[in-house]
Amino acid sequence: MVDLVTFGETMLRLSPPAGTRLETGGDLAAQVGGAESNVAAAADCLGVDAAWLSKLPDNPLGRRVVRALRGHGVTPAVAWDDSDAARLGTYYLEYGAAPRDTNVVYDRARSSVTTVDIAELDTDLVADAEIFHTTGITPALSDATAEATSDLLAAAGEADTLRSFDLNYRSKLWSHDEAADGYEAVLPHVDLLFAPYRDASVILGYDGDAEEVARELAEDYDLDALVVTRGADGSLAFVDGEIIEEGIYSDETVDAIGTGDAFVGGFLGELLTSDDGDLTPESVGRAQTYAAAAAAVKRTIEGDVLVSTRGEIESVIDADGDDISR
Amino acid sequence: MVDLVTFGETMLRLSPPAGTRLETGGDLAAQVGGAESNVAAAADCLGVDAAWLSKLPDNPLGRRVVRALRGHGVTPAVAWDDSDAARLGTYYLEYGAAPRDTNVVYDRARSSVTTVDIAELDTDLVADAEIFHTTGITPALSDATAEATSDLLAAAGEADTLRSFDLNYRSKLWSHDEAADGYEAVLPHVDLLFAPYRDASVILGYDGDAEEVARELAEDYDLDALVVTRGADGSLAFVDGEIIEEGIYSDETVDAIGTGDAFVGGFLGELLTSDDGDLTPESVGRAQTYAAAAAAVKRTIEGDVLVSTRGEIESVIDADGDDISR
Amino acid sequence: MVDLVTFGETMLRLSPPAGTRLETGGDLAAQVGGAESNVAAAADCLGVDAAWLSKLPDNPLGRRVVRALRGHGVTPAVAWDDSDAARLGTYYLEYGAAPRDTNVVYDRARSSVTTVDIAELDTDLVADAEIFHTTGITPALSDATAEATSDLLAAAGEADTLRSFDLNYRSKLWSHDEAADGYEAVLPHVDLLFAPYRDASVILGYDGDAEEVARELAEDYDLDALVVTRGADGSLAFVDGEIIEEGIYSDETVDAIGTGDAFVGGFLGELLTSDDGDLTPESVGRAQTYAAAAAAVKRTIEGDVLVSTRGEIESVIDADGDDISR
Amino acid sequence: MVDLVTFGETMLRLSPPAGTRLETGGDLAAQVGGAESNVAAAADCLGVDAAWLSKLPDNPLGRRVVRALRGHGVTPAVAWDDSDAARLGTYYLEYGAAPRDTNVVYDRARSSVTTVDIAELDTDLVADAEIFHTTGITPALSDATAEATSDLLAAAGEADTLRSFDLNYRSKLWSHDEAADGYEAVLPHVDLLFAPYRDASVILGYDGDAEEVARELAEDYDLDALVVTRGADGSLAFVDGEIIEEGIYSDETVDAIGTGDAFVGGFLGELLTSDDGDLTPESVGRAQTYAAAAAAVKRTIEGDVLVSTRGEIESVIDADGDDISR
């Protein structure tokens, strides 16, 4: 039995070495990544049994995703697509360096997961888990994924599985208006929300500072708890009427992709390990701390996925400040 | 002004190192390849000015194709697709070793070229060239590419540009019946045909040995010349009522992909260089010799594309047999 | 619940590129490998749920083994060694080319698994499985591993789990006499034996051809079935009084290490999938065929471990002989 | 017809990975680079048709330069040297890190271009272009290149092609006195000058700040316009009696080699695209802006050559400040 179940798309990620361009020749580093499996892998680093629901092409690329996620400690529970149209979503990542931005080229349209149906997925996993988590990327992919998201949230709700959601707005997937509509369909069925401040203000139209946004969002959607994330400014949580603020750890950056997912995975991982998923000011504060440390460690690692251990995360929190351990 | 114009799709080719699997992790070698641009690049090695018509996504991957082909001496004349759905066709190549076959996983559906329209293409290039060449892959991609193929053959016909075609059957693109229909639409508008023996017999239903197949095909479609290719058994040409046979050169194999395209490119390259495209038993025989040598050299090179020079091809033909030149 | 449980040591394998030497500089390819986990991974390729019992250092290298095996579809059930002396066994592999042999340098003495105790291992897994498998390498490692091997075979015997064993003699681990003693302690508790012909004759002193050796071994140790393997000469099985011979598939070799393990894993994988582990002339014959194909595919892959699918193994058996599938 | 023609030497550039030394073993990254082809490639990024005149050995290394430059969008118009002494200039680059300088080891003496003769070059290209550009490196290479530089400037002058020149002093090629003599031979035939402040003061002996140097240089050599570059202090242009200053963009540095060439290429590229090469305070100011952005983007890319697009350069100028675009 798993503690955490996530649902979403995981893609093949292809990237030329830092300092080189996609346009020019050479090998591409190939990894797999997707917000929801990233969260599951990060939670696993903290000791949580995590599974990931999705649909994959029944070909070597689909199997590559399964192999990679299993390696990261995640149990894939996938529907296999053996249709002629089966394909794995792909994205190309080009690392930036100021003043040139990191650039992502998506090639994910019509991937197998965009045809997913709730009937293909193992909903028992959701019912038996403590927490179900997905993000705003998933309903943005297709009508089918939007419907499956809705169905799985419903299944979780019936089973008293805590429903966790990260807004995670992607401008290359949907417009502001589409996203606003999508969020409004989902949010009434969410218990725990992760809301990047920018998404809450720009897409959902909440005014004010992070605290005001948090209070209003919690009230509007009757949330058990929510965490507003603000990049370098740290995070602000709201639970049981209390506000909890947390900073960030040193942010030397090897690869920024997946930092937000490591934050959520670290949060959920600690919440499940130490508090069985109970949301209290105390548990949320501690989860925020682990989340911040997990995010900081993720930034130092190439790839979408946090590779770490509870011991390492805690040594970051304890901040002993040695440079070399030998 | 270019001598040879080809039309078709060029894809990003991604392959793990020989002896490793797509399923497992690690970098992927990334190159570009497509039958028709492969032909143009091979012809360039023999000194021909060659251009390639196609449609590409207006993104770094599309520009990567342009950069790579320019590097191979080919002039890309492309329509840029800046739509949201723009994508580059991709294929994954896993090298085999007996008893495990080399495996290709296509991810090319709905690529930008599948939406091409004749109005987007520089038809003047075709009209001004000596030879226009495409293959059976192109009409198999979509209705739009089938139509554009037909339109370009018509344009070539009007301009007295020699129309060259390679059957090049791909089972992952269309069924036997679809292919037969497709070929029958194209063949009446072809002057010079390259017909793999297996495609002629299995798809088009021609019985008999290579010579019989050649004679019948030439008659049925009123071809100026045709070359039946038979893998390790060499090729057989039919022109002006004469049969010309040619063997193969030593076939040490580094990468078999693109061998047939190097054959055609070597053929057309020599035909254009030494005979301005005139099809006579003498010119065809010499072109077959260059074609065989170009194919043999291609097999020794990683990637879809022949990288060589006229001097090297001729030294293979002259077969001096030294092992190391120093 | 798993179908197959194996027990043994898995090491970090470090190898310079083919054609280069350990003595000179440069990167080392790093993988994990060990006979018993190799068997589990090969069985997984055929669709079997397989677990692997062992003891590993509680450090990044031990976790690397777990990650790698999970990636290969194997469920690691390990005791973690957090003592100061904890270490992962290592081996260095230098690929040969005639007349230079492939060379293995072991650095595995006193690895964590050499201190394993049955009390640390999940014996329920063994009791619940259909087959328990280990090899002659394991008891050769230390007194503790010899004792654990004996204990696990006893546990399997009590639970009616089929006990499978591969002689797998390693001259760098024990002398002929030590091995003979070790085998004689184990063999009375084995149901299914894999015996390289050379080990049976040189170490155990059986005379005669493979059939004679098979009949005598089966009688001496009251085996349900046994398979004598003879390298390029294929294998010979003896079950229910019947002799079944099987050849080998084409053996183009990328990496010979692990071929024997893929044979055993293919055998057990097919036996479990199609026959629930029942040993009959029919099931053994079919298992031998899958074993031979799995071994042939393994030879084409870098690393100790078979990476394949049931579909691919069956396509090798069906031998369609195409070179490229596209 | 091309807009911009440059003339100079392009070398093979060989460099060990950052953090390693030329003295120790290992692979060398191999690229091609030369100030004048770097300028052409940078201009191509902004949409200009650019050609490059030079002389290359008729061997695989010479062809490597042609392939690479064509890939960068530049049209090579080269004289092929098939003499026994033909060789490609080479340079070895070792990346520094404070307090260790980046080090260049030249092996370019007697390269094929040092024997170039105007009769071998396609002077029509120069006559038909809007701008002809070369740098102080070229006349420093040999008497023959000095003479060809002079001849090409004359040809450009006769054809009313704008003559652009970058002082680009290299201490490993000539002494201060030799350089001063060389510059004085060239400058009377230049219309647009790029003058690193340090070269103008140290080699040409101009006193005062950048503005004073600019005014005096312009007067002494009757220049249409000139740009004094000052590294991190930005650039200062003088045209039609007006002074225009421009800063730099953020300068995160992956590879500083070629930054100055990207500046010039960005300047000429924008000047040609938006203003047909007309030098006015307005056009020069805009060109300086593009030049600064092109230089900043170049610093983030490994290799001598800018790989970018007009769109990217303009997004840097518009400075939207996002970190990741997805």
Place this chain on the structure above:
Amino acid sequence: MVDLVTFGETMLRLSPPAGTRLETGGDLAAQVGGAESNVAAAADCLGVDAAWLSKLPDNPLGRRVVRALRGHGVTPAVAWDDSDAARLGTYYLEYGAAPRDTNVVYDRARSSVTTVDIAELDTDLVADAEIFHTTGITPALSDATAEATSDLLAAAGEADTLRSFDLNYRSKLWSHDEAADGYEAVLPHVDLLFAPYRDASVILGYDGDAEEVARELAEDYDLDALVVTRGADGSLAFVDGEIIEEGIYSDETVDAIGTGDAFVGGFLGELLTSDDGDLTPESVGRAQTYAAAAAAVKRTIEGDVLVSTRGEIESVIDADGDDISR
């Protein structure tokens, strides 16, 4: 005849690329490193003939160490261990990035050097040298290495070879108490001491600032000279009653491992080259300057070992501040 002889263990060092983890797959960069051979190699960069005493397994890994050190200019004088238990010490290095520390996993227990006996070593080398150097790592390895350290210091003392020692505390090798005992056995036989401030205070219990520690240590152990090192705060030497302070050079860091050894090697290298090993305020001050520059250059180089030249070290000291030399 060599000027400097060092004694200690050199290991195989295996490290994944920066930004990746030991836990996950991929190649490992393999080098050799050990504090005492690092010192010898750094001294060689300054022109000193240096030898290194040790014991190595008689296998490809032992030969790899010899090849690598010879490449670094060091003369290995090793006892070869051909016992069954022979092994090379190994360490795994994972580069950190804040807030994640660089991590070292040792696998060096029971390596061949831990069985070394003075009778196996070429003590004439020590007697003929100007300086003998070892570090606190060596006696920490085993009783045998502690005894050999003591024996070699005695041999050096008898021959009037200057005895140099670096405390170099490693918490993974011995406890504070063990180290304190070990140091106290060695220090009475030392002439020149390198004492990291932290080791002197934490392990040896010296209070006060660096100057106080230096004065007390010198008095307690009757040292000719000592250098207290303080990381980013530079070093403080005490000789002939004088205190000499030296800062650090810019510390851009590619690889911090071995920085302290380069400091000592630079110190001893300059001391031997310019002053034949005589310890005076003047010679020590100059040696400190070279030491600081050598350490700064080492930080910019991947691997344990300084690769440089006297010329480069002096150009750092002269600090000309150019960025690129071409």
Place this chain on the structure above:
Amino acid sequence: MVDLVTFGETMLRLSPPAGTRLETGGDLAAQVGGAESNVAAAADCLGVDAAWLSKLPDNPLGRRVVRALRGHGVTPAVAWDDSDAARLGTYYLEYGAAPRDTNVVYDRARSSVTTVDIAELDTDLVADAEIFHTTGITPALSDATAEATSDLLAAAGEADTLRSFDLNYRSKLWSHDEAADGYEAVLPHVDLLFAPYRDASVILGYDGDAEEVARELAEDYDLDALVVTRGADGSLAFVDGEIIEEGIYSDETVDAIGTGDAFVGGFLGELLTSDDGDLTPESVGRAQTYAAAAAAVKRTIEGDVLVSTRGEIESVIDADGDDISR
């Protein structure tokens, strides 16, 4: 004191991966190689102290050669060229595959060694050695190297050092006639000759089979012994009136470059180790055997240089025929 001294040029060798072309992009593997240092390194593998005389540029590339050769066990005794014209000879190697030959592009003209003068070299080394060896490549490089060759042979002759010479004809360095003249100047001063059959017949004009050529050469130049090498047909030696024939070992080929040098190095290495350089039918026969084995092992290794041990060479001679040693 060294046993063997060789004299010649060692170059930087740059090669793209097998299956790729010099013309196209990508990293180049960089090693060092030269016939005479290759011989010294091969002799070192058999336990001989070997030195190499030459002249190198005083720059990182020259130091790279010294580091690499020291790593291979050879003691470089070089004159350092600090002139402006100093350069290291370079060669580019492109691996072939039938029907495409392996190709070497030399860029070695005017390298530092071509200016060598006997006064710069340590002639005492030659006088003190047992054997002095050089090849026909050296006098072909320049008048200066021809003169130094002559001077060193004279010095060896005076000191009763055995003078060994390998014809080693290179068509890219001199014509047939130049080579014939060069050989005739050298051969009267040679004691032991290695003569590729083809060089003896084509360049020196000897008719007949290998035995006839051997007898005539020995008589014409009063040789103590000579070995005629015939590629796959093995070698034939003539000494004391006796003919000794030796075949070849299995020749799986990874890299054929340097095979002849390993033959000579293996010959000289065994001759020096077991017979102090005495030339008798018995010693020559044994040396031929070691030579053949050394050559066969070299073919399996990437790079110019044999990396092996006496133990390995003898295990090849003893031919135990195991495939994997573990």
